[in-house]
Amino acid sequence: MTWMETERAALVETFRRADPDAPTLCEGWTVRHLLAHLVQREHHPLRQAADVLARPRPGRERFLGRLVERARTPAGYAALLETFAAGMSAWNPVGWAGDRAHHVEYVIHHEDVRRGRGLVEPRVLPPDQVRAVWAELAPLARLGYLRSPVGVVQAVPGGPRRVVKRAADAVVVVGDPVELALHAAGRVDAADVDVVGRPQTVERFLRWSGPAEVARDGVDVS
Structure with missing residues (x-):
């Protein structure tokens, strides 16, 4: 299966x-x-x-x-x-x-x-499935952050990381792979992630990725 x-x-x-x-x-x-x-x-x-x-x-x-x-x-x-x-x-x-x-x-x-009615406790998925989500996430992430005004790196706590958009200034979006997938697909408020980097760089990214940028949902996971 x-x-x-x-x-x-x-x-x-x-x-x-x-x-x-x-x-x-x-x-x-x-x-x-x-x-x-x-x-x-x-x-x-x-x-x-x-x-x-x-x-x-x-x-x-x-x-x-x-x-x-x-x-x-x-x-x-x-x-x-x-x-x-x-x-x-x-x-x-x-x-x-x-x-x-x-x-x-x-x-x-x-x-x-x-999570449609608010943040729900994350599901516990088999480790191999979580690794599969991470491995398959790159194309969605590159498209989802294509218009980001700063560079973007995705990172799993204590695990792998990948650059999804290169730029001189970058933020690191940190979370488990499912949460990273939700964030990259525009479900910003529902995703349990941390965004770290230089304060001004994080501010620019958060201004872009917030609710006003709901059009990123067109990244088609639809």
């Missing part, structure tokens, strides 16, 4: 227990919206692309909205969840990239559901 499959199974159970109308960390999206997004991403990628290109307000997407409406009843929600739980068909090219394209995505969206 791949980490992508392991995390999907865990996320399915969280979706089963969650209130479909509860908020998530994704602005404008409830748990129902987030489940519909995952199904659309894996089964209707052209419709997802059309929604992204239209740039609607979150929660007002045309094609995503159709899936959400079909899932308004308990039976409709259960059916949508079963579609996600079944995974992608073998012919779907979206799934061919495996863990590298989907594992961190699922981890982040799992926390979007869990």
Whole structure:
């Protein structure tokens, strides 16, 4: 079983227990919206692309909205969840990239559901899965911090570190790999990280990475 499959199974159970109308960390999206997004991403990628290109307000997407409406009843929600739980068909090219394209995505969206009502105690993941999150995080981090006004280094306490943006002045974002993934994906308020560096450099970074920079969520872990 791949980490992508392991995390999907865990996320399915969280979706089963969650209130479909509860908020998530994704602005404008409830748990129902987030489940519909995952199904659309894996089964209707052209419709997802059309929604992204239209740039609607979150929660007002045309094609995503159709899936959400079909899932308004308990039976409709259960059916949508079963579609996600079944995974992608073998012919779907979206799934061919495996863990590298989907594992961190699922981890982040799992926390979007869990922490939507406020910071929740972090899950304890198997050490090998945590190492996998770290190994797969680099592309997301480079994209997430692309427009940072200062350099950015990610570091795990007592563990590895990587430069994700080079510059003369840099901050170090310190946290466990899941927290680093959340921060890089724009879930700044929910991520349990420390930002260290020269005071003026940290201030510039925090001004950029704060709530006003919510557009970084478009880094697509969506």
